[in-house]
Amino acid sequence: MARPAGRGGAAPGAPAGPLSREHRATTLPVLALICLVAFESIAVATAMPVAAADLGAVRSYGLAFSSFLTASLLGTVLAGGWADSRGPRAPMAAGAALFVVGQSVCALAPSFGVLLAGRVLAGLGGGLLVVSIYVVVGSAYPDEVRPRVFGWMSACWVLPGVAGPALAGWMAGAVGWRLVFGVVVPLAVLVAAVILPRVAAAAVAHAPAAGREPAGAGPSARGRAVRGLVVAVGAGALQAGAEGLGDGGVLPLVLTAAGAVAVLVALPALLPAGSLRLVRGLPSVVVVRGLFTAAFFGTETFVPLMLQSERGFSPAQAGLALTGGTIGWFSGTTAQARALDRVPRPLLLAAGGAVLAAAGALLAAVTLTGASGWWVLVAWLLAGCGMGLGMATTSVLTLRLAAPAERGLASSALQLSDNLGCVLGIAAAGGVFAALHTGAGRDQAVFGGLYAGLALVALAAGLVGTRARPPRPAVSCPEPVAGSSTVGGP
Incomplete structure (x- = not known):
């Protein structure tokens, strides 16, 4: 005989759901904040060409994105220790303000130049916000x-x-393009005013001790x-060096090499x-x-360009591929949520990497064989599914x-790792494209090679995902019996 459901349809003793009375005051503002971040990211990508043209900086177009990403890298690093020592409320407030x-x-x-300064501030704030949200989720909800x-949270990207x-x-x-940036300002202020008081209790419970970093935190x-x-x-x-490799000269090589060395030295x-x-x-x-973000975003950056330059798609038609990726991402995320603990999480990571690799291989085949560009929508829907499985997991x-x-x-x-993978994936793909670019309508082999190479990165993500299992427990040695010696023993 089935147990009667408790309040809200949950069985007695089952954990309260995200929209239960216990959690909805935290869940709704968090989802609203994610919706704002999602809209800002997608809307800015759409409006930035207009802004760059209006400000006479089309040649420097890529800096508007790289400046945001590199600043967000710094924000994520600052937020980690700050949230562990003081709780998530302070970095969240600072992130919202920035x-x-x-x-x-x-x-x-x-x-x-002023717009770039604004992008740096927004990127720094975005890095602080994302890490703070993760800490809130870890503190406020059971496993x-x-x-x-x-x-x-992934569904918030669909609309x-x-x-x-x-x-x-x-x-x-x-x-005007300025409205695209300005419209989220009052909404962000409103959402921050609602959510910050809700995370105050979680901040107190989360911090191990005021003014002290947790044990094992590593560097100060x-x-x-x-x-x-x-x-x-x-x-x-x-990224700047990789984008200039196609122009020749020593400076792009120096920038690329120096940047790679700096990342490898400081990252571990x-x-x-x-x-x-x-x-x-x-x-x-x-x-x-x-690895997931490098494969996906490195590929996605060149999907609209390929469709427009090699297949004659309009910008609106090319954008449909990215919309398909969003829908696929939501589908993959929903699938992993429903799987819960019925499927081992490392297996979900392996599956996500395999699906993303298959999508990249299909994309390369479509590009190299001259098949209809509409097959790209199928490939990118599949890629989104792989990302939904992997990223949420x-x-x-x-x-x-x-x-x-x-x-x-x-x-x-x-x-x-998320942001750096995105930056490096785009930088690597951009460097290869800049070096091999021959002209509109003649880059079919270049695009196909890029997609195939990034599919191998996705395959590597699936293979490494099999190592996401908890480490083996250490084997403890039995306590020596009093009066005995273990020296020379078995």
């Missing part, structure tokens, strides 16, 4: 509920992903900040110990996250494998 100020500066920018929360490009395009054309907060700055500057230099101390050696457990989870595993007092550092490392 995001609002940055968006306002962009909306009022009289020149492209069984977190997959659903992450699933809903902005479908409606955002059209709405932003209308605003930029009918009213100041040391993390310095290393984070080195990684951010190095990633920016690497900001990740869980053993990450670069792919140690089982949390270190491998963090590395997998970066890494989020769940990070909070599950990290000690409660170190979830801020773990979330910071995860987001650092």
Whole structure:
């Protein structure tokens, strides 16, 4: 005989759901904040060409995105130790303030240089916000509920992903590109005013001791900040150098090499110990996250360009592929949430990597064979499914494998890997494209090779995902019997 359902349809003793009376005051503002971040990301990508043209800086168009990403790298590093030592409320408040100020500066920018300064502020705030949200989720919800929360957070990208490009395009054309930046400012202020009081209790419960970093936190907060700055500057230099490799000269090579060295030197101390050696457990989870974003976003950057230059698609038609990726991402996230613990999480990571690799291979085949460009929509829908499986799973595993007092550092490392993977994937693809670009309508082989290479990165993500299992427990030696000696024993 089935048990009667409790209040809200939950069985007695089952954990309260995200929208239960216990959690809805936290869930709704968190989802609203994610919706704002999603709309800002998608809308800015749509409106930035208009802004760059209006400010006379089309040649420097890429800096508007790299400046945001490199600043967000620094924000994620700063937020980790800050959230662990003081709780998530303070970095969340600082992140919201920087995001609002940055968006306002962009909306009022009289020149492209000022707009770049606004993007840096907004990126720094975005990095602080994302890590703080992860810590709130880790503090406010039990382990069984977190997959659903992450699933809903991914769902918050669906409506902005479908409606955002059209709405932003209308605003930029009918009213002006400045509205695209400014419209989120009052909404962000409102959401922050609602959510910050709700995380106050979680902040007190989460912090191990005021003014003290948790045990095993690794480098000091100041040391993390310095290393984070080195990684951010190095990633920016690497991306700038890679984009200029096609122009020849020594400077792009120097920038690329110096940036790569800076990242490799400063990064290990900001990740869980053993990450670069792919140690089982949390270190491998963090590395997998970066491989996923490198493969997906490195490919996605060149999907609209290929469709427009090689297949004659209009910008609106090419944008449909990205919308398909958003829908596929939501589908994959929903699937992992429903799987819960019925399917081992490492298996979900392996499946996500395999699906993403298959999508990249299909995309390469479509490009190289000259098949209809509409097959790209199928490929990118499949790619989104793989990302939904993999990204949400890494989020769940990070909070599950990290000690409660170190979830801020773990979330910071995860987001650092996320952002860095995105930057490096785009930089590598951009460098190859810049070096081999021959002209519109003649880059079919270049695009196909890029997609195939990034599919191998996705395949590597799936393979490393099999190491996301908890580390084997240490074998403890029996206590020696009093009066005996273990020297020379078996």
